[in-house]
Amino acid sequence: MNTQEHAVSHVHRDDIASRMGMWLFLFTELLLFGGMFFLYSVYRFMNAEEFHVAAKELNTLIGCFNTAILLTSSLTMALSITAIQKDNKRLSILFQVITISLALGFMVNKYFEWTTKFDHGIYPGSDTLLAKEPGEILFFGLYYVMTGLHGLHVVIGAVLIGVMTRFTIKGVITKDSFVKLEAAGLYWHLVDIIWIFLFPLFYLIT
């Protein structure tokens, strides 16, 4: 980035280009997850019955709960940007901290969900899983890879927002310069959108 400083402490920057760069990155994420959604759709198309049977193992309640958590975290993320735009630093920091806490809450739920699956003997390569129908093995393979990759994004997003919180506290992110926070927000909302599709495709096929 060009940080050529003028004498009047005027730093050259281009917020629109920064946001555009973030959007371009999000399109590559669309390709990453898109490929998996293609895989999911073809396998489901070919193994419709087995996908239905396998999906009964998933806990819809935890899925719903996590959906609500992520949607709310998207709300607080968006609110933190409005807060900094209104020059309300403390409120912005508070919203960012709530967002991070909700992200951790999501991961805690994920932990309990996955360990319950492991206790039932359902994990990649387990004897219980391998004894199931091929379509069910595919379903759980996709389930672990897709929700796992999504979970990784949640962790990365939470770390990113944590860095932004530090920037906000230190005064790097201010009322007049908040494009970093916006970029982190865009990433966070993308994670939310991916979950919006993962949730009905895995938890709601009954």
Add this chain to the structure above:
Amino acid sequence: MHKDETHQHMHGYGIYLLVWMGLLTLTGVTVAVAGINFGALTIATALIIASIKSYLVLTIFMHLRIEQRVFRIFLVVALFFFIISIVLLFADYSFLIKS
């Protein structure tokens, strides 16, 4: 909306709360509807509701509504190719399965 703006306008707190309530309501709808069997339309219903939710997130939370037009064009192009890929994929697979 606002064209040719050099600096970004902003959303107030209120619209975000409204969108959030809308998103939670739609989640409730998709869960309630999942129990009903519409046959082939079941998955279509789920995907349509998910698309509406994504639209809300993209336009309001991700500021596309108040962003310059070029951002919306970029997204439409990206989604266009994404949809082309999946349509061609299924054109192929539905043929393979039948034969």
